[in-house]
Amino acid sequence: MEDILETAKQIEEEAWSVIDETGVINHWSSIGATINLVGSLKTGLLINNRDIDFHIYTNPFNLSDSFLAISGLAENKRIKTVSYSNLLDAEDKCIEWHAFYDDQNGNSWQIDMIHILNESPYAGYFERVAERISKVLTKETREAILRIKKAIPTDKKVMSIQIYKAVIEDGVRSIEGFWRWEKQNQNEGIITWVP
Numbered sequence: 356m357e358d359i360l361e362t363a364k365q366i367e368e369e370a371w372s373v374i375d376e377t378g379v380i381n382h383w384s385s386i387g388a389t390i391n392l393v394g395s396l397k398t399g400l401l402i403n404n405r406d407i408d409f410h411i412y413t414n415p416f417n418l419s420d421s422f423l424a425i426s427g428l429a430e431n432k433r434i435k436t437v438s439y440s441n442l443l444d445a446e447d448k449c450i451e452w453h454a455f456y457d458d459q460n461g462n463s464w465q466i467d468m469i470h471i472l473n474e475s476p477y478a479g480y481f482e483r484v485a486e487r488i489s490k491v492l493t494k495e496t497r498e499a500i501l502r503i504k505k506a507i508p509t510d511k512k513v514m515s516i517q518i519y520k521a522v523i524e525d526g527v528r529s530i531e532g533f534w535r536w537e538k539q540n541q542n543e544g545i546i547t548w549v550p
Contacts, residue, residue, distance in 0.1 A: 359501045360494075363402050370396050370407055373456055373464050377434065379409070382427040383468070386420040388413045394467075395515055397485040399497065402504045405464040410471055410481060418443075421450050421470045433457050448475035484549050488519055491550045499528045506530035513537070516546045523550045 374380065383390040394408030395401040413420060429437055433456050440451040452468040471478050492500075499522045507513050507530070521527035521536045 359402070359498055359505065362505075363399065363501050366401050366405070367396060367399065369458065369460075369462070370401055370405070370464070373407060373458060373466070376458075377428060377431050377454075377456060377466065379407075379428055379454075379466060379468070382424045383409075383411055385427065386413065386417075386424050388420075388424065388470075390468075391482050393481045393485050398488045398492070400488075400492075400500055400504070400515065400519070402501045403507065403509065404504075405462055406467065407464060408467045408469075410469050412471055412473060412478065414473060416470075416472050418450065421452070425452055425454070425468075428454060431456070435463075443472065447477060448472040449477070480547075484516075487550050488523070491523060496522050503527070503530050503533050514542075514546060516548060517542065519550070520546070520548045524548075 380390050389412045391410045391412075392408070393410050394406070395404075396407055411424075425437060425439075428434060434454050435457055436453075436455040438451075438453045442449050442451060447469075449472060450470040452470065454466040454468070456464045456466060458464060500518055503518050503522065504515065517537065517540070518533060521533050521540070525536060527533050527536050
């Protein structure tokens with residue numbers, strides 16, 4: 356039987372290599388930004404989707420600085436695509452950047468960089484969520500989350516936070532249990548659950 360914790364540890368090491376090789380933290384730091392790791396890599400729950408999440412803050416916010424940081428990142432020849440969404444007038448009050456990086460093993464990584472206005476209601480919020488999840492995880496819940504995440508087909512979109520809530524709050528321990536839980540807990544948009 357596969358050691359799911361060992362597999363997760365290996366993918367986590369690969370993710371840190373991607374962060375180092377792209378210099379993503381340095382590119383944002385060069386414009387005076389604070390760059391915070393959030394999401395699955397931050398909580399030690401990265402397994403299937405090669406997805407690295409950062410929330411970024413600058414004071415003052417300057418859109419051209421955001422482009423400057425991304426232009427430096429895009430000079431890396433392994434960055435194959437970059438997409439941009441301007442959500443400054445939306446509830447989120449942010450700029451979303453998504454960069455796609457092909458590593459030397461042929462794996463494609465998505466690097467999500469959300470440049471958030473300081474007055475956004477989500478400023479610092481997901482950093483606190485990641486911190487709380489990390490604090491309440493046990494070996495059993497970590498393994499359950501990783502097994503469920505690994506069992507989800509790659510073409511099926513499921514927000515990780517749904518899995519965390521199902522396992523941590525509602526005691527779900529299997530993919531079958533998760534599918535049942537998901538049917539009863541339909542959710543649209545941003546999920547604001549904190550354990």
